[in-house]
Amino acid sequence: MRAIFFxxxxxxxxVARLRADGFEAALERERLAGEDDDEDHPWAVVSDAPAFMLEVLVDTHDGWLDEGDDDAGEHTTPLAPLDLPTAPRTVKRPDLG
Known part of the structure; x- marks a missing residue:
């Protein structure tokens, strides 16, 4: 889970609080789409701490929680490929035949 701060x-x-409480936490720069100035990029705290703990810290330090699906593919099994048709379907109208 990620917490974002400006x-x-x-x-x-x-990060210091999470590590002091025994959780893993890393600080990285979050690149926003369309943002030109490197100084305006927010900071992301990535941690294995429970969501409720991150929510409290986010409220205390004026940030927000990113619960997106960015990392979902790393922890789930990939889906089997779809069985797609190889040619267009022919639709026959019974009233013309």
Missing amino acids: DETDAQAV
């Missing part, structure tokens, strides 16, 4: 100090405080 202030680096807040993000570092969250």
